[in-house]
Amino acid sequence: MAVAVSQSSDPGAIQLDGQVGSLVGVLDVVLVAAGWSIAFTTTNIRAYRQPATTDGALRAYLRVNDAGPGAGGAREARIVGYETMSDVNTGTLPCPTVATMPNGLFVRKSATADATQRTWLIVADQRTVYMWVATGDSAGVYLLWMFGDFYSFKTTDLYRVMIMGRVTENSAVLTNTVDRGDMIENDASVVGNFHHIMRDTVANTGAIQAGKNGNLSFAINFGPLPLIGAIAYKNPADQYIYTPPIIVTHTAGGNTRRGLWRGMYHFCHAISNVADRETMPGREDLAGKTLTVVKQGGNAGVWMIETSNTWPTN
Amino acid sequence: MGVVLYRSTDPGAIQLDGLVGSLVGVLDVVLPAAGWSIAFTGTNIRAYRQPAALDSPLTLRAYLRVNDAGPGAGGAREARIVGYETMSDVNTGINPCPTVAQLANGLFVRKSAAADANTRTWMILADARTFYMWILSGDVASTYLCWMFGDYYSFMPSDFYRVMVMGRVVENSAVTGAIDGVGNEVDLGNVVGKEGFSSNMSGHFMFRDASHAAGAIAAGKVGDRSINPTLIGDGGASIAGFGNLAYKNPADSNIYTPPIFVTHSQGGATIRGLWRGQYHFGHAISAVSDGETFPGTLDLNGKTFRVIKQSGNLGIWVAETSNTWITN
Numbered sequence: 001m002a003v004a005v006s007q008s009s010d011p012g013a014i015q016l017d018g019q020v021g022s023l024v025g026v027l028d029v030v031l032v033a034a035g036w037s038i039a040f041t042t043t044n045i046r047a048y049r050q051p052a053t054t055d056g057a058l059r060a061y062l063r064v065n066d067a068g069p070g071a072g073g074a075r076e077a078r079i080v081g082y083e084t085m086s087d088v089n090t091g092t093l094p095c096p097t098v099a100t101m102p103n104g105l106f107v108r109k110s111a112t113a114d115a116t117q118r119t120w121l122i123v124a125d126q127r128t129v130y131m132w133v134a135t136g137d138s139a140g141v142y143l144l145w146m147f148g149d150f151y152s153f154k155t156t157d158l159y160r161v162m163i164m165g166r167v168t169e170n171s172a173v174l175t176n177t178v179d180r181g182d183m184i185e186n187d188a189s190v191v192g193n194f195h196h197i198m199r200d201t202v203a204n205t206g207a208i209q210a211g212k213n214g215n216l217s218f219a220i221n222f223g224p225l226p227l228i229g230a231i232a233y234k235n236p237a238d239q240y241i242y243t244p245p246i247i248v249t250h251t252a253g254g255n256t257r258r259g260l261w262r263g264m265y266h267f268c269h270a271i272s273n274v275a276d277r278e279t280m281p282g283r284e285d286l287a288g289k290t291l292t293v294v295k296q297g298g299n300a301g302v303w304m305i306e307t308s309n310t311w312p313t314n
Numbered sequence: 315m316g317v318v319l320y321r322s323t324d325p326g327a328i329q330l331d332g333l334v335g336s337l338v339g340v341l342d343v344v345l346p347a348a349g350w351s352i353a354f355t356g357t358n359i360r361a362y363r364q365p366a367a368l369d370s371p372l373t374l375r376a377y378l379r380v381n382d383a384g385p386g387a388g389g390a391r392e393a394r395i396v397g398y399e400t401m402s403d404v405n406t407g408i409n410p411c412p413t414v415a416q417l418a419n420g421l422f423v424r425k426s427a428a429a430d431a432n433t434r435t436w437m438i439l440a441d442a443r444t445f446y447m448w449i450l451s452g453d454v455a456s457t458y459l460c461w462m463f464g465d466y467y468s469f470m471p472s473d474f475y476r477v478m479v480m481g482r483v484v485e486n487s488a489v490t491g492a493i494d495g496v497g498n499e500v501d502l503g504n505v506v507g508k509e510g511f512s513s514n515m516s517g518h519f520m521f522r523d524a525s526h527a528a529g530a531i532a533a534g535k536v537g538d539r540s541i542n543p544t545l546i547g548d549g550g551a552s553i554a555g556f557g558n559l560a561y562k563n564p565a566d567s568n569i570y571t572p573p574i575f576v577t578h579s580q581g582g583a584t585i586r587g588l589w590r591g592q593y594h595f596g597h598a599i600s601a602v603s604d605g606e607t608f609p610g611t612l613d614l615n616g617k618t619f620r621v622i623k624q625s626g627n628l629g630i631w632v633a634e635t636s637n638t639w640i641t642n
Binding site: 237256 | 468469470471473506507508509510511512524525536537538539540541542543557558559560563564565566568570575582583584585586587
C-alpha cells in the first residue's frame, strides 16, 4: 500500500478520546487500510502485524494495550513490539525488552479519561506508522509515536524495525524527560529508552536502545534538541528550506548510523516560519516529494513528514 | 586545469623555509601550473589571480596578494595574505578581503617555526579556482597548518563573488591550535562550527554577502556536528575535524565524510555553499594515517580522498585529490 494520510477530520473517521479502546478503534481501521493485519485481538488489546507483502523483512508485531493498563487509566495505552507472537498476550523478543521497559512504551491519547475527542493524524504505509495526537495537555501540542521499518544502511537488514514512544506513564509532561518525539539527540553516542530497535547490526538477539540524529550543525542548541534550526528562512543563498534526513543511530556494536527514518526530516529553520499542515515541495535531493508540517511538539519542534508516496524503502 | 596535489617531496620541488621569499617561490611555480597567473610582482611580494579561463560562467577572477618579505613581528617565519577584487599594481587593490577594518594586516600564513633555512614539508591541493596549502611549520611535531584562497561551490545561482580566504588571525604566534593560552583565537584551519552556526569564525572571509553588497564579510564553515560532540577550547564555538562514529560505520562499512558548508551571518544565518574538495572526517583520527587514501562511497562514489593528519586541534583534513571537485 502507498503512503496514506489519515486524520480525525476525515469523513467517517473513528474518533480518539480518553476511554478504553479508542486508540485500537482508530488503528483497526487505519492500519488495516494501510496494509497491516490484525494478527490477534481481545478486548481493547490488539496485535498488529506488517503484511506478508513485506517479506524479506521481519514482519514484526505491535501489541497495543488500550484497556487502560496503567496509572493513567484510559488516558494512555502501552505499546511493545515483538518479533513473533502466538496469541495476543504472548510474544517473543519484545522491543523494548522487559529489562529496559517492563511495561513497554506509552502512548498518550488524552489529557483526560473521558469522551473528549482528540485530534489525531496518522501517516503510514504497510511498513511504518507515525501517529500524532493532540492530547489536550497543552493547546496546539502534538505528541508522536511510531512503529515499523526504518530505511537501513545495512544490506539485507531483516531487523530494521523500531519503536518510539513515551517513557513515563501517567504524565502530563510533554518535554524531553518524558517525550522526545520532536527531538533529536546530539550524536550517535546518545541513546535512551525513547527509541528501540529489534536487533543490532549483526542481528544479535534482543532489542537495543537507539536514538535519532538530524544535522546538529544546523540546529539551534546542543541536545537533546528540538526539530528546528538556525538557518535563516529561507536560506538566503538559494531560497531553499533545509530539511536533512533524520538518522537512526545506536551504540550497540559501536556508534552506528543504522539508517534513516522513512519519510521524516529535520526542519532547520525557526518554528515561526511555518504553520501546522503547511505543505511544500521537496527540492534538490528531495525533488518530487511533498513535505507537510506538523506543528508543534512538546519540545517546540516541528515535524516535516513526507506525505507523498515516495518514502525510501528497503 | 584539473585538481593536482603538489608536494615538497615532488622531484625538483621548490622548498619552503623561514626565509623571505620562500613562500612566493613555491606559489610562483605551483599556482601557474594550476592555471593561475602572477598578475603583479615586487620583491618577495606577489599578486596571483584566478585565470581568464574561468570567465564562463562569469567569476570574479579575484586577486590574492602575498607579502613574503617578512612584513610582521614574526619576520620571515610568516607571510601576510589579502584578497582583492581588482588590483592595479602589486601594492594597490580595491575591495580587500578581509577589509582593513576587519584585519588591518590581512591574514597570516605561518611558514616556519624558525626564521632560518630549515626546510618545511608542504602540500598544495589546487585547481584553477581554489587552492589549499598545508605546512608542517615545525612549531609542533607532525602538525600541519592550513590556509586557502579561491572559489567555494556556491548554493546561490550566478554567484559572481563566490570567493573566500582563510588564514591565521594572530601574527608571530607558535600556537597551532584554535586558541592560545589566554583565549585568543589563532588558527581555525581544521575546525568547523558547532550548532547554531550563525556566528562566524575567526580567519574566514568572503568577498561579498548574498546580496552582493560591496565589502568583504566575516564567514565560517560547518561540517556535521552530529558526528562530533567534542568542543575544542576556543570558547566552545567549534569542533575539530573528526567524529565519534565507529570506524567503519558498522551498518554499511562506509567511511563517513560529510561536506563542509561555508556560512555567514551577514543577511541572516546563511549556508552559502560548500568547500570544494574538503570533507569532515566522521570517525576517530586513530583509525587513519597521514597520507592514507581511500575511495569515496555513496554520494562520493568516484572520488579519491587523502588524509592529512593531523591538525593542532587533533583533527584531520580529508582532501579530495581526484579531479572531481564540485564546481560552479
